[in-house]
Amino acid sequence: MGYGFSTADIAYLASPPGAAALAEVAERELTAASQLHDVAAVRRVHGDRAPALIETVRLRRRAAAKLSGAQDWLFTDDALQQATPTLVARHRAARLAGRDVHDVTCSIGAELVELARVCPHVVGSDLDPVRLAMARHNLSRAVSARTPVDTRCAPNPEVRARSGTTSRTAAEAPSPSPLLVRADALVPCTAGTVIIADPARRAGGKRTFDPAALQPPLPDLLAAYPGRDMAVKCAPGLDFDRLGWMGEIEVVSLDGAVREACLWSAGLSEPGVTRRATVLTAPDTVTTLTDADPDEIPERAPGEWIIDPDGAVVRAGLVRHYAARHGLWQLDPRIAYLTGDRLPAGVRGFRILDRFEFREKAVRTELRRRDCGALEILIRGVDTDPDALRRRLKPNGSEPYTLVITRIGRTATAFLCRASR
Numbered sequence: 575m576g577y578g579f580s581t582a583d584i585a586y587l588a589s590p591p592g593a594a595a596l597a598e599v600a601e602r603e604l605t606a607a608s609q610l611h612d613v614a615a616v617r618r619v620h621g622d623r624a625p626a627l628i629e630t631v632r633l634r635r636r637a638a639a640k641l642s643g644a645q646d647w648l649f650t651d652d653a654l655q656q657a658t659p660t661l662v663a664r665h666r667a668a669r670l671a672g673r674d675v676h677d678v679t680c681s682i683g684a685e686l687v688e689l690a691r692v693c694p695h696v697v698g699s700d701l702d703p704v705r706l707a708m709a710r711h712n713l714s715r716a717v718s719a720r721t722p723v724d725t726r727c728a729p730n731p732e733v734r735a736r737s738g739t740t741s742r743t744a745a746e747a748p749s750p751s752p753l754l755v756r757a758d759a760l761v762p763c764t765a766g767t768v769i770i771a772d773p774a775r776r777a778g779g780k781r782t783f784d785p786a787a788l789q790p791p792l793p794d795l796l797a798a799y800p801g802r803d804m805a806v807k808c809a810p811g812l813d814f815d816r817l818g819w820m821g822e823i824e825v826v827s828l829d830g831a832v833r834e835a836c837l838w839s840a841g842l843s844e845p846g847v848t849r850r851a852t853v854l855t856a857p858d859t860v861t862t863l864t865d866a867d868p869d870e871i872p873e874r875a876p877g878e879w880i881i882d883p884d885g886a887v888v889r890a891g892l893v894r895h896y897a898a899r900h901g902l903w904q905l906d907p908r909i910a911y912l913t914g915d916r917l918p919a920g921v922r923g924f925r926i927l928d929r930f931e932f933r934e935k936a937v938r939t940e941l942r943r944r945d946c947g948a949l950e951i952l953i954r955g956v957d958t959d960p961d962a963l964r965r966r967l968k969p970n971g972s973e974p975y976t977l978v979i980t981r982i983g984r985t986a987t988a989f990l991c992r993a994s995r
Contacts, residue, residue, distance in 0.1 A: 576651025577629035584707040586623065587630060587648055595620055596646075599627045600634075641684055646715050648708040649682055656774065657684040658807070661854050662826055662833050664688045666770075666805065669842070673803075676767040678759040679790075683709030685770065686752045687716040696752035697764055703756060710754055717751050759790050760798045768842065769799050772807040783811045806837040810889045814849075824850040827886035835889070851890040855920075863887060869894040871903045874913075879923040880905070880978050880989060881912040882952060906982045909955045917994060924952075924976045924991035932956065932979050932986040938967050940990065945971035950993065955981035 586592040598619075602612045617624040633649040641647070642660040649657075658666075663685045671692040677685050680698030682705055689696045690713070700706050757763045759771060773788035773795060775781055785792035788808070795806065810832045814823050822843035824836045849865040871894055887896045888910045897903055900921075902914035917923040930936060941949070946969040951960035956979050969975075978989040 576633075577625050579626060579629075579648075579650055579704050579708075581703055581707050583626040584648060584704060584711065587626060588707075588711040592623075592627075593646070595623065595627055596630060599631045602631075604628065604632060643687075643716060643719060644684075644712070647682070647712040650704065650708070653682045653705055653708070656772065657682060658772070659828055659833060660684070660688065661828055661856060664691075665826065665852060665854060665860060666836065667692050669838075670768055670770075670805070674767045675770060676764045677770040677772075678757070679770075679772045679774075680709055680752075680754070681705045681772070683712045683716075683752075683754075685772070686713060689770075690717070690752050695767075697755065697767065698752050699755045699757035699759070699763065701756065701758055706754055706756055713751055713754075760794055762798060767802075769802050769804045770806075771795055771804070775809050781809070783809055783813070785812065785817065802839070803841040804837070804839045805842060808835050808837060810835040810885075814891075822847050822850055823890070824852055825886040825890040826852045826854065827884050828854045829856055830884065832885040832889055849890045849892060851884070851886040851892050851896075853884045853886055863890075863892050863895055863899065865890075865892060865895065867892075867895045868898045871897045873907075874903050876905060876926060876929065876989070877903075877913045877915040879914055879917055879925055879994075880991060881914065881917065881921060881923045883910060883912060905980060906955070909980050909982075911954055911978065911980050923994045924978055924989070925994065926989050926991055927975075928990040930988055930990075932988040934963070934966060937977070937988055941967060941969050941975070941977075942971070944975065944990070945973045946975050947971040948974040950974075950976040951979065952976065953979045956986045 587596065599616055602608070602616070604612050613624065613628065616628055620627055630648060633651065633654050634645060634647065637644045637647065637649060637654055640654075640659050641657060666685070667688040670689065673693055674695040675689050675693045676697040676699070677689065678699050680686055680700050683698060686696055686698045686709065698709060700709070755763065773790055773792060775788060782788065785808070792806065792808065796804070810825050812835060814835070819837050821840045822838040824838060826833050826836065844864070844866070846866045847864045851863045853861040881902060883893055883896050887893060893904070893910045893912065897912050900914070900918040901916070902912040905911045905913050928940065930940070949964055949967065949969045951964055953960050958979060976991040976993045978991055980987060
């Protein structure tokens with residue numbers, strides 16, 4: 575659960591003495607091996623402040639891989655887990671550039687930092703006074719360290735035309751520091767702003783995919799802002815077909831991992847688009863695909879390669895659209911694996927060496943014949959656990975292979991492959 579910060583803790587940590595103490599504690603390893611010695615040493619010098627100092631240093635180290643420029647921010651453990659990664663927040667801010675925005679679940683301010691770069695007026699609100707105090711500190715640090723705005727986040731002419739609020743670029747008109755207020759997300763306190771919300775996705779300590787079990791509940795949140803432009807972050811595992819959302823559903827991945835889905839109201843969506851997959855690759859590559867793109871693909875036998883599309887493409891239901899863009903086709907119309915005679919640029923694929931009906935004895939024999947050692951197993955459409963299967967196959971050779979197991983028609987089929995990288 576992590577340390578329970580108080581507003582007094584935040585006031586201390588944000589003060590010059592607190593900053594000096596944090597810098598001192600950050601010099602310590604704080605590893606499992608040094609834990610007892612380090613904690614005892616910090617307690618001797620800082621007494622009751624030690625838990626807050628140690629927890630903050632640990633959280634800052636964890637945040638480094640997720641949040642840009644957050645080396646001197648303040649966090650709670652839960653808030654850091656839920657915080658939107660910088661590149662994802664920056665992408666969303668780019669879609670809202672030029673609009674006035676209110677983040678009604680602002681937490682520690684990770685989203686506000688990126689919005690403030692490109693939006694003229696930004697409001698953040700939350701019910702938790704500790705998180706609001708952290709957000710105030712984090713925003714002050716971000717503003718003082720602000721670098722010129724990335725032009726990829728500046729409003730383009732189409733966005734400016736839709737927003738009707740400004741024709742200046744973000745670099746020409748940086749917004750003032752966001753206004754922070756303590757408020758219930760279900761009680762509107764601004765007018766004319768785009769509403770951003772990120773309901774907590776845990777109930778009873780467990781992750782939930784029930785929209786009504788989110789905090790605040792998604793149905794209540796939508797009912798609180800009728801007719802307003804909204805962008806609501808949610809888990810990518812939600813059943814979008816049952817959700818009945820009338821705008822756009824965007825699924826976003828970052829460096830190959832699906833991070834979130836975002837519900838965009840109709841006023842923030844392109845005409846004719848109800849599904850979007852956005853693939854972000856650090857540091858600056860953004861690839862998008864929508865259900866307005868072509869999806870006509872041929873039905874053919876497997877080609878030279880197998881391609882496992884990015885998770886955002888799969889979750890957004892845009893596998894055929896991805897295939898059409900890259901000249902690929904499906905191994906089976908019900909399975910997300912694609913095939914073709916060449917790889918899309920920058921995409922990892924699996925060159926087919928052999929194909930056979932999936933039977934463990936036959937697979938084991940073939941792997942031994944090929945001196946298989948390291949074995950990557952990918953499975954779709956077949957009820958087999960890859961880790962358990964690898965233990966049963968017992969590969970102990972020297973050659974690396976990838977085994978792709980899927981269903982083609984009614985037949986469970988195995989493809990022995992070499993990965994491109």
